[in-house]
Amino acid sequence: MNLLLLIGAPLLTAVAVLFSRNKQQVKWISLLGSIIQIILAFALLFAFRQERAENNSAQMLFEQNHKLFDSLNINFHFGVDGISVAMILLTSLVVVAGVLVSWNIEKMTKEFYFLLLLLGLGAYGFFISLDLFILFFFLEISVIPKYLLIGIWGSGKKEYSANKLALMLMGGSALILVGMLGLYFTAGHSFDILALSKIDIPVYIQNLLFPLLFVGFGVFTALFPLHTWVPDGHSSAPTAGSMFLAGISMKLGGYGCLRIATYLLPEGAKEYADIIIILSAIAILYGAFATMMQKDLKYINAYSSVSHVGFSLLGIGMLTQTAITGALMQMVSHGLMTALFFAVIGMVYDRTHTRMVGEMGGLMKVMPFISTVFFIVGLCSLGLPGFSGFVAEMTVFMGSWENADAFHRIATIAAAMSIVVTAVYILRATGQTMMGPIKNESHLQLKDAAWNEKLAAIILVAGILAIGIAPGWLNDLLRPAAEEIMNRIDGK
């Protein structure tokens, strides 16, 4: 399969949106484009499984290499392994859901969909790049669309949030840039990830560059204490913007932490693993407790995202194969779950015009579909078996437990305790909004989800259930790739 299709499809869609005449055209072209992306993502999944079934054990499949800046040794080098395939699948699902959820946007529709598609394009490009420079290029492409999406279509203190997000992410990029150039010169002028993974980088350089790269990517994925853009950004963003931010963009950071920082600089990772574990354990607990205090549904999900993403970073910090597999599963699971959560919150907000938990109640009676989805996503969030959250978190804990010393055990137990807190805030939020008597009489007239919202929710719920009920296929995708990373960490 030609990976350039994954960049070409969103790009063509975005250009077509620019040239379309009216709002209807814009919407239908975007929907068509995102459906094509889903088809491509599934085609990629099946082609990938086919190749692996035929014992093609190359680390990266469907590789292609086109010269770009030859004298600097910068190439369009693309290829995918299991991790990339899983991430691309996640991206395509969130993109189509985001397009569907934004169906009723009235203000500057064309620009909105253009930026949305550009954001998706950046993510696809990022996940298939095997050249650091190109990867960085795609990472940065997504910053400006995020800024504009929040600033123009957002709510609340949107300008402040947009600025904060853009500047913090740019700060992360600056660190990544320095780390990237460090790798480039150490490796004798190469940005190629596969080439970089073959060479032995002196330990002192690894110790120097690892913090730069890990913290740089960490900003994107809400590494404590650099998570502060998350609550503001998410709460101010329009629904689809939040979904993309939490569902896709935060995963770019996690992927980078693993694929670039940890994989290319294993000695650095070992050196700093304890700090990562401490920080992510704090993030998990702090996020969970902070969520308990929130009254606004978007803030609830934003802080719980900080907590949930902490599990990914914890898994990476544990440096065992199972934990890393779990971390990756958590990224996919959290991407689907949080996108769905924001979608549902958006649906509720569109109807009730409030996001305050205290002002709602008994919504189950007037909008059963939305409330059911709300329940599902809540249960997934608190890690109920049968949903993706359980599988992912369980794998992280099992992997973490493989480290037998007291420090790792304590960190694991601390992280596991957060599940109780999660149960408290999820059940409380769901109970207060969906159950009980209707507090506001005007809510009686509200309508249930429209076709586009139902479709978006069903797509994401299907993803969550597919992982929760039959996690085998995802495990098959991720485990060999995690093994590859562990091999380099163990120096095999």
Add this chain to the structure above:
Amino acid sequence: MNEFFTLMKSELVVTAIIFLLLFIKIGKGMKNESLLSLVQVLLLLNFIAGFFFNKTGNLFGDMFYTTPLIAFQKNILSLAVYLISLLCSDWLKKTGHLPEFFMLMLSALLGMFLMISSSNLLIFYLSLELATIPVAAMANFDLEKKRSSEGAMKMILSSAFSSGILLFGISLLYGATGTISFPEITAQLDGSSVQILAFIFIVTAFAFKLSIVPFHLWTADVYEGSPMAVTSFLSVVSKGSVAFIFITVLYKMFQPMQDMWYTLLVILAIATMVTGNLFALRQQNIKRFLAFSSIAQVGFILVGISSNDYMGITAVVYFILIYVFSNLAAFGVATVIAERTGKENIDDYKGLYKTNPFLSWILALALFSLAGVPPTAGFFGKLFLLTAGGAKAAYWFILVAALNMIISLYYYLRVVRAMFMDKNDNPVEPIKVSPVVKLALIICGAGIIMIGLLSWIFEYIKTLH
């Protein structure tokens, strides 16, 4: 004789245009509009002609030399002048002295061409003066505005001062080495204290012209006072040409002193980036804003220059090519708005997107490119400068530069935010952009998007060396 014509062809073409304008002025004269179209066509031909017959060679006993790379640098400047003539056509049509304006501008351009090609301190100094004095006259072109004369006065004083410093440095250098030819000076350099003193004076003169901190104080006032056409000429063409010859002087003439100038460049680059950025944060006037942002950009150029190899030259030339498009696009939009409404403050840009989406998008693209955000070309330009500067493994230096990119993003986003997000009860009314200006803005926009992705341009510059 044949060699004379091929090697000096860019200078000869520009001279021919100047004389043509002179004859038109002396003779019957022409209507402003037709004259402007004629000049635009001639400048376009001048730009196209720059691609042909580019050879390497010396003239006048090694005083003048040219290579394909130098021809390319001259061509970047020609392109910039052509774009300025398009972008500012509204203002130019109204001015009463159109032939004189272009005569001055092209004389300055001629001076820059000679300066880039010079291989001798004497011709370098003469051409530098030729490149500076007409610009001061141009800065005074808004005759009825007091600000304009004030800017011109500041410009001429600071140039005279820097010329004095340059001459002092040159005389010291001549005293220490007994020659004024670049290659012969290089052979004589041994790092004696007189030579170091001469070196410092010469770099100071360059710092004045490039507005490197702490010699930047004239920049904002002159930019603010001058007509837009002159401001964009100053910020793009002047800066670019001096940066080119600065590279030649450092890499060729002062090569034996490279350890010394590397340290100096690092200090100057950091000071320039930080100061330019911090001052840009609080500017209200769009011209002053762009003045400080261009000071910060010079800091980044210095990062690239510090690398001292082919990569550095290529990255700087490539960056300046991109800078021409980005900065001219920004100035172009500011010109259109200032010309029609007289509004020059960033607050006046609030709500611009509602009324003028085309201008807003072009300005946003230009600012993103200046900030170095992909997919614009500025991203590639900045990154290659940093890559060049990082070759000496001074990662902290790159880190400082990268952090400066964040500060610059903050103030560029301020303008974007004003245009796209802020509400305004009294926004700029919808402006009908004239076709010529629109064409120029589209060329700039296309350049900003395409140059980065068309990697062969970078490779082409690399092969020229």
